[in-house]
Amino acid sequence: MTEPANERPVSVALGLGGLLRVGGRTVAVADALTLLRAVQSAGSVQGVAGALDLSYRAAWERLRSLESGLGRQLVQKTRGHGSALTPFGLSVCNALGDASAGLEAALAREGRAVEARLVALFTEAPRRLAIAASHDLLLMEAVEALGGSEVAVLGSRDAVQRLLDGQVDVAGFHLGAEPLAESGVPFSDLADAATLRVRPVFEREQGLMLAAGNPLGIRAFPDLAGRRFRYVNRQKGSGTRLWFDRLLAEHGLAPAEIQGYGVEEFTHQAVAAVIATGAADAGLGARSAAERFGLHFLSIGWETYYLAASAALPPETLDGLIAAVAARAERSPGYKAPPRA
Template sequence: MIQDSVGVTLGLGGTVRIGASAVEVSDLMVAFEAIARTGSVQGFADALGLSYRAAWARLQTYESALGRPLVHKTRGHGTALTAFGVSLAQALAAAASALEAGLGRETRAVERRLRELLIGRAGALTLAASHDPLLVEVLDEVGGFEVSVMGSRAAVERLLDGGVDAVGFHCGARGPGAAGPPFSSIDAAAGLALYPLFEREQGLLLAHGNPHGIRSLSDLTAEGVRYVNRQKGSGTRDWFDRMLAKAGLSAAAIRGYAVEEFTHQAVAAVIACGAADAGLGVRASAERLGLDFLSVGWETYYLAASRSLAAPALDNLIAAARARAGRMPGYRPAASEAK
């Protein structure tokens, strides 16, 4: 019986390791393809230039390492893959087809599938995500994720490098394709699926009553106005910098431009306690702390993951986020909900 403590890893060199045993992925894939095609162990033996006896011995080695039978013989019908063998073959094939798009990322996906096949559960998904109040609530509700909060740029780079299973990010009032690297690398050709979760309204969070009478970005340069920024690499910071450039405003002219916070809620809290007068963030954070809000536009918040990643927790997160977007102020359903 395979215990929950069994360690399953797929090495970058193409080796599946289960506990202390190791199996070459390429050999497994040759065995699966040959047996499925010929309906015999002899087909596998011929494919690797082995004797029939040596081929059987190798299959037994694989089965011993995996702890499950891969093939079964039926009188008059030859040899076929077991249900477990078929599922494992499919998982390896899906990963192999996308290896060029991201070896590390697809490695994570097949590791999850293999754990699920062997011990009945795959564990929590790892998610790197830009901060969002709605997303935080949904993650608390659905569970099944280990979450790291960071800027959109860093989060996407971590997914592309294979460091996490999924990523949540935004690019301001434009799509990933128009945002440039690393966002433009998230597409079907890279073996990734892109899910628009919801649209949210961003704007200037302003002290209650807007005592400085801020009506535009240029008002942020007025004497006495203190700004609180988001950290470098965040989607909100990138959007703010683009707006400044478009308006011909210098960052040096904004008092507090170098003061950074890492979440929308933290920006709102700094303003609410009187330490700053304005900062860019989502409407939901302004409403929670009774701040004034000056809208600058709507943007789409996305989720991305490997197309080969099959995880109920991911489906639950997408469904719950989209449903909540229609009920929470400052949010609305995404115009397009699948890609």
């Protein structure tokens, strides 16, 4: 009985391909790497045959064909000791293996994007979208309203790295007021990547969240220095933490001068809640979080929040999410549309 197409699991695994040309001879790269790795791992032609589900004769024929294609001996057979790669064969195996490892993350990322398209074709329904994102209230609300997505709340750096490694479909991140291309890895890897789409979604106002009424009279960022005020920080790798550290450097302050620098929370809401309960006096965060908890807000500046995805992901998938978030940003205090490119 034939399994209905909409019940078949769909998965995509992309691998190293291409051709290696030596003179007038052509060798398939993936086949060459598979054979060489099998010899290296099995240590005998019989082991290669078993690993590749070939007869002993077929395994030898494939090895001889590869040697003929490259014009050099690749395998050395020693009586009583099995078979091993020659120095030349080992060098070829390492070169191709390094190329495969270097492309592994990009291939995994593109494989996810192709899989998303094929799932929709086979099942007539989109695959659940995997999102890794720095925390933002509007984004979380929009994702929940749209449905069909799973969100992992991470720091901006980790979210982008997961996208680059092919572990998620979409990454949400922010960098403070710093341009994308000047933000260092992994953010700078997104700037000129032709295989990725990076879209600004909104601008968000960030600043110091302070106790209601600002009873301690904090007027400017440098006021945080010394032991008078208790600060609550964001986790390492978050966009807000990166911005805070840049602000310290700009004002010539050391982390040791900030009481509570090592106290970390993972969302804007969590930072606001700590201040609202009186456990801390200040923390850097979004105006929207400060207003939800009735806190005083001292503006530091505006930053751009981005969404990034593989260019192979169906365009309507990313565009639909961006439109939903942008619509909420238009009517929410502390947010505004990003500048047009």
